[in-house]
Amino acid sequence: MSAVTIKDVAQLAGVSPSTVSRVISNHPKISPATRKKVRDAMHQLDYHPNIMAKSLVSKNTNTIGLVLPYSSDNLFINPFFSEVLRGMLAYANNKNYDLLLSSARNQREELEAINRMVLGKRIDGVVLMSPSRDDVIVKKLMEYDFPFVLLGRSLEYPDVLSVNNDNIKASFDLTNYLIAQGHQKIGIVTGKPELVVSEDRLSGFQRALRQAGLPLNPDWIVSAEMLEKNAYHTISMLMNAGDRPTAILVIDDVIAISLIRELAEIGFGVPEDISIVGFNNIYMSEMSNPPLTTIDVGIYQLGYQTIQQLIRKLAGEDHPSKVTVPHRLVVRESTK
């Protein structure tokens, strides 16, 4: 195991360690001759700086922390996450940052993990993916004045960085598409009420109905939770009521895809008997049977811009603190 240090390089090049350090950090006043000598020595010894020692004194780690929140077991299984991560890594690696991952099974663990990373001086900034409203971690980070960015929700504080979609508008647009297709009786499968995103999508839906003067039958609102627990019963209730919806907006593509399958089991065809739309446009949505009409929320971009926000802040660059990633209606064959 090679343990070549800056001193070895210095010795080989016939200069002092300070000079080597300066060459590494591209200090302006190093003579070209010295620079070359040192570079050659570094190369010859296959020198790589000890990052621990470096961060200990320079006080930055070129690392961004990411704690996967406890409420996200589904988020995690959900293909959503790996696409977000891909976007994050793309930007981070390009700027020479790495991602440090930890996970938590509950809020205490989440707080612990963050404390360990932040107070342990292990990372320069942190991404908060916890989609719920709870602010104890945010408060703590603000108190320490530690750089962080929120993914998937925003906060009124003007200087808190965040990256999000306009979920209200997205849901509004999606509902209006259904209305424009002639649907008058539209149901919805809602997500966990404690999540901001669920609330936003529900409210955009309601607003669109209201604006079009359409009714919202309470029987047409079911929760994803209910659906998961007892799919058959829930769907039967919905579809065998005297007045059944002709279209259903589903809070998430994954759930939409599974709903389509469950409808098929009971004998309802999509889109012949009922139209289904989802949210997110995950990779699978295009490949489902039938392909799903949905809102593309720019999953990759969400990840990409989250890290962009954070790294820009770390670099002291000026930039708006709230970023809204645009969404886009993708019409496929699950609607008519």
Next chain:
Amino acid sequence: MSAVTIKDVAQLAGVSPSTVSRVISNHPKISPATRKKVRDAMHQLDYHPNIMAKSLVSKNTNTIGLVLPYSSDNLFINPFFSEVLRGMLAYANNKNYDLLLSSARNQREELEAINRMVLGKRIDGVVLMSPSRDDVIVKKLMEYDFPFVLLGRSLEYPDVLSVNNDNIKASFDLTNYLIAQGHQKIGIVTGKPELVVSEDRLSGFQRALRQAGLPLNPDWIVSAEMLEKNAYHTISMLMNAGDRPTAILVIDDVIAISLIRELAEIGFGVPEDISIVGFNNIYMSEMSNPPLTTIDVGIYQLGYQTIQQLIRKLAGEDHPSKVTVPHRLVVRESTK
């Protein structure tokens, strides 16, 4: 930003920094009284050790590196990955390890990232997910005697850690299931030939056919690549030949699911007109329409045991170097 160090704790507790350090690391010969004093002081100051300083001298980082390989754009989008990661994090976090993520767009970048982490003393061990056969990184790590584990392939070297499935057997089992269902004409959609996993699954398939004395019509072998490029044409060729297969084994669930949809578009029902089976049992397989018959390869376990292998090695524990995660046939409704 709190900058409380071991010295602050020592001062408050009225002991020396060494003693504090010993309390932290549970040194046996510290008197209970001192131990309590120090613990109280730590708590009162909300002390968290500076991990950089700690690793600098102790020479371990409690961090495991993970470089996402360049050939894995699909692997990455593939829900497979997030489930593997979930397994990895579960074990790692439980043992107080974190994961350091980097990605690479080509082999040079991959090597660079590994060098940076390994030679930079940033990690204690590394997971290699690159599923192809190329050994330059493995050679380098062996040369340095740096701990690593292979995920998704094994190597003849006796002391190289690896976690894998028995893909030959898995494919053999899956094919035999189809044969037992009465299928005599079975086709296959193969993966990239340079991947070990593709090769193994193809060879298990061939072996089962041979053993049953069944023919393998060359027209019934198509590559996933071809399918992706020109699905319609490829499928038409397959299905409109005089002699068409009654079942198709597909190298990967994602591709199987998309194949089902494409067959539906041309007018072939699954499983009425043709049976389809996949590999992996990703989360979505259960929710597809129809639900997919597949081989569960224990994705979560693959991740979990990979990290287990590595951490055990780091802890100096004795254990077998090659782990094979068992697979399991999951019969659903895409076959008859």
Next chain:
DNA sequence: TATGGTAGTGGAAACGTTTGCACAGGAGGT
């Protein structure tokens, strides 16, 4: 020729830990 300025380099302290070694004090054996 003396003076000042600048470009290039080295010395040494500092970052916050861990740990080998030394040492004080008390217990136990003769």
Next chain:
DNA sequence: ACCTCCTGTGCAAACGTTTCCACTACCATA
């Protein structure tokens, strides 16, 4: 009463960097 041994603690060096400050040449200017 003396020696030995053990328990618990402190001192100081070391880990591999960065960076402030000082210093040496050398050149240009007066």
